[in-house]
Amino acid sequence: MVVRSGHAYGVHEDVERCVRAVRSKDARFDGWFFTAVTSTGIYCRPSCPVPPPKAEHMRFWPTAAAAQQAGFRACKRCRPDAVPGSPAWNVRADVVGRAMRLIADGVVDRDGVPGLAARLGYSVRQVERSLLAEVGAGPLALARAQRAQAARVLIETSALPMGEVAASAGFGSIRSFNDTVQEVFATSPSELRRRAAGGVSLGVPGALTVRLPFRAPLWPDNLFGHLVATAVPGVEEWRDGAYRRTLRLPHGPGVVALRPGPGHVVARLMLTDLRDLSMAISRCRWLLDLDADPVAVDEQLSADPVLAPLVAAAPGRRVPRAVDGAEFAVRAVLGQQVSTAAARTHAGRLVRSCGTPVTDSEGGLGWLFPEPAALCEVDPETLAFPRARRRALAALVSVLASGELALDVGADWDRARAGLSALPGLGPWTVESIAMRALGDPDAFVATDLGVRAAARELGLPVSPAGLVERSAVWRPWRAYAVQHLWGVGEHPINVLPGAESTTV
Known part of the structure; x- marks a missing residue:
């Protein structure tokens, strides 16, 4: 198990630490691991607001996909599928880290597991074995969990017919869409939309507004400032308090507007084809480094007396990245x-x-x-x-x-x-x-x-x-x-x- 600045890639294996995080509702661990409750059949994020279960009823998984594959349903209160991704996958250069980033980018949906393996330079069996050993789920289960989250976004933020939601989220049939939503969220697609007040009108065709969560703190000045100061005319711009840019996506071009907010970044996505939703969200998260663990980073850098005042003055700096x-x-x-x-x-x-x-x-x-x-x-x-x-x-x-x-x-x-x-x-x-x-x-x-x-x-x-x-x-x-x-x-x-x-x- 590798440890960086107090956090471990296999943090879900440290049962005592996970129990403490759940009992204290520590949001810093959201996305690092997921808590499955054997007495209810539900899995949650560590910061779930409901009273914590007894320790003997807790099981811990490194990914939502692993919890789903073990037969647990997502909590309706804390929405564990909507947490920031684990920081581990963004700092690892090994086959598992690379695989997790590629799956988030939609490679399995586009090219299948053989395509993923080819990109990594390993056999299908090696990739599946490595992922199962470390994250508790294979590439197909991880991609399925991602499709479920994309479906939930479309159900709750658009007025699209469910057949179009299913196709846009990457499901091969309306039946597999219905079954997956029911299995993962313990409710039907129509009930999800009803609880979200029936969705909202798309307005501009293909336009959706979603929230991109992150781990606090986040210092937006250098993040958005850097992107705007170096913006390529015609490709990027700052308009009405948002950084905007064009995106090259598999099914056609897109435009995204990103605006910092409390606890999340508001992303307005205008897509040629909604099948590109998951990839667009993934690339926006990558661009803004939203899956980082700022507490771990700041703790390490603050140990240097020279950097400590800089970190204290601007906590939560991110690295502005690139969509391509x-x-x-x-x-x-x-x-x-x-x-x-x-x-x-x-x-x-x-x-x-x-x-x-x-x-x-x-x-x-x-x-x-x-x-x-x-x-x-x-x-x-x-x-x-x-x-x-x-x-x-x-x-x-x-x-x-x-x-x-x-x-x-x-x-x-x-x-x-x-x-x-x-x-x-x-x-x-x-x-x-x-x-x-x-x-x-x-x-x-x-x-x-x-x-x-x-x-x-x-x-x-x-x-x-x-x-x-x-x-x-x-x-x-x-x-x-x-x-x-x-x-x-x-x-x-x-x-x-x-x-x-x-x-x-």
């Missing part, structure tokens, strides 16, 4: 050795020349960021930046388009770093930036970044990259979060939530 790893890698190359404004200009030009037009009925967005294959067709001599960077971009998009290099949520971090480092013109800053924001490695560290080095100088830390790497060892395994605090030392738009006072939510 290939897109971010291209943008990272465009941003080498230039200002934020110049990087946005270069990216905007590529978008207008190679991007896919989209319609945005609620804002000013008009493009999907171009895919690597489209960028392979660009004549490098037409790009208005140095020859070395043109060469780096051409090499990057070539390996991305061919599939030689994968930068999605299920990528092998070590293999991706090695592949990036082998390309001409991609140095440590670019590689670690991609590892931090596209791959989601919580320990990625941009020691050569000018903002990080300026903060280090002001704080009395070593300024040389080698010295800073050595000094950063005490921040492991959360150095990507330490970077967010170091960036916060300077005055830059990436640290400011547009049009709002600094606040923790």
Whole structure:
């Protein structure tokens, strides 16, 4: 069992600790494990408001899917299916962590278990055995639990006919949809909708508003500020208090508007096809790092006297990530050795020349960021930046388009770093930036970044990259979060939530 900063990946196996968390209704453990009650046949989140059962009636599972597979139904009071995901899956680079991220991204529904195994480079049997051993459920059960949650969102937040809900959530038949909802939630789809006041009108076709929960605290300033300050014109924007961007999804383009709120982020999704709902939600959660464990991160970083005041001033900083790893890698190359404004200009030009037009009925967005294959067709001599960077971009998009290099949520971090480092013109800053924001490695560290080095100088830390790497060892395994605090030392738009006072939510 691996432990990071007081939390364990196998926390469900520590029965005494789980019992204490349930009795104290500790919301910090929501998503880390689920409590199944043998006397009622119901499973709950640790913070469930109902009186806790006797310890001998409690059983603990690492995932909702495992509890469902064991025959337990979701609690109607605490809605355990709606908790943030376990932070363990976002910080693990092994086959189980990668598999969990890919399943959340909808790979099993799109490509089946063989497709998942192929992406991981293992046999189907190896993947199933690893998942059963660690999370108590195989890939099909995990995907089924995800479909059930997508169905619940559509039932409760839309007025779609149940047949359309079933198809949009990924069910092969209305019968399997009805049976799954009844089994997981101990009620019928129509009763779920009745309790949610009959759903709401979709208004714009394909538009839904959902709440994305997170573990408090969350510091929105750097999270949304960074995304807005680096936004590519036509692909991203800040409008009416929300960060908005286009999404490339399997069944057509989408647009999402994300707005921070107390205890959740409000996501308004406008999708071409509602079958992409689960993937869109998963990518928004990944983008905003909503499954992080800020208490564990802040506790570790606060142990350093230099970082402690920064953490106290801005608790719950997240790492702004990317909805598409290939897109971010291209943008990272465009941003080498230039200002934020110049990087946005270069990216905007590529978008207008190679991007896919989209319609945005609620804002000013008009493009999907171009895919690597489209960028392979660009004549490098037409790009208005140095020859070395043109060469780096051409090499990057070539390996991305061919599939030689994968930068999605299920990528092998070590293999991706090695592949990036082998390309001409991609140095440590670019590689670690991609590892931090596209791959989601919580320990990625941009020691050569000018903002990080300026903060280090002001704080009395070593300024040389080698010295800073050595000094950063005490921040492991959360150095990507330490970077967010170091960036916060300077005055830059990436640290400011547009049009709002600094606040923790």
